[in-house]
Amino acid sequence: MDVRINKYLAEQGYCSRREADRLIQAGKVLINDRPAKLGDVVQEGDKVNVKGRAESKREGPVYIMLHKPVGYITTADRRSKQNVMELVRISRRAYPVGRLDVASSGLLIITNDGELANRLMHPSFEHEKEYAVEVNSDFDERSIRLLRHGVDLDDGRTLPAKATQTGPRTVRLTVREGRNRQIRRMMEALGYEVVSLMRIRIGELKMQHLPPGQWRYLKPSEIRLLRSAKRQRGEKRAKG
Template sequence: MSEPVRLSKRMSELGLCSRREADEWIERGWVRVDGAVVSVLGSKVLPHQKVTVERQASAEQARRVTILVNKPVGYVSGQAEDGYQPAVALVKASTRWTGDRSPNRFQPSQLRSLVPAGRLDIDSVGLLVLTQDGRIAKQLIGEDSTVDKEYLVRVQHLRPGRLPDNSLKLLNHGLSLDGKRLLPAKVRWQNDDQLCFVLREGKKRQIRRMCELVGLKVLGLKRVRIGGVKLGDLPPGQWRYLREDEKF
């Protein structure tokens, strides 16, 4: 027999919303199981039961925005720390990119519950996703995410001569961090001092630590793509909305 699971978890598995959103909707009475409203947090359902949401939930979800920021050095991805400002502080009417083609109008309410879907170190730059949509957050940083991220990484070889071919192979597959084998990556030379990394995971300071293991020092790191969405011409310190025709 199939075991019952928490309703919020089941809603997340079905791609309806994030668990946090599910709890909000359950409390508001916007969730039905086999046609009956369920408004008690922690309620459980069986996998074969039909879960639906009211139109109010779908309408609220449609109003939630996803914002792309070209994060400069010196900003943290999440909450403010050690005196450094969070990247969300860059999101205001005056810093919206003039090339943004989205019909959305900026409103301060869009800053509520706007969270990073994937991090960039304080000394790294490039594409950072801030979203109010739990489905996108799950797609980008969930345990089963298959969305790849592309980085341009300027490096200095700390040993005599060029980086050996065998070390480049190790960067592609064969390294471990924190006692756990890393997933295969795609790493190639972009030019004489810059590597291109494509990863499907995002351990803390992963690229910098990978480079250290093969005798490379990272001088600069820039994320240029997340799945099907590119940084493009978005200037540093500015932002734009994710367009409806763009998919990660």
């Protein structure tokens, strides 16, 4: 077994590769009692410690779908009040993949499979994310057209989104990027204030009828859907 340290930690279900890299850079990962460096390799018989605790092989991976309610923080830090892990009472270590801000609700994946987490978060896979959005005033044709062609934000124009108006003030919006607060910033740039924002789909995985605050384990077929996404060549972000 010769495995890079970040991949090893991900396979053990401790964290994603990105989080592993951060822990390594912070000096919190030891291999045979010596601080690990980025790119180090774990070999058969090596002793790996994280934050002073030996990492042993964990039970099999866990895959959970949660309907995150408004008011909960997307974090695995159980010290934070109203964190999403308060809603998911399981004995195995797991963590939320990606983010939904505290004022947003909807589909959130929780897992200890670092490889899948990396696949879901890495921009090269461009997983579609669909949201049900309500704003504070009626949409006009120009706004819907701009959503479909790209909205100018302070960090560049967004990629074209799929926008289907479902009511005077509601729209189904599908994006392939993962910028911070992207949907809210798109609406603000068009002169709207978001009243409610709910994520209803990630890739081919739909939340469907799961009530707020409830969770369930993913079916094997749903896990395969998340794993089936192909790496994209990458469409360049439009420039204003």
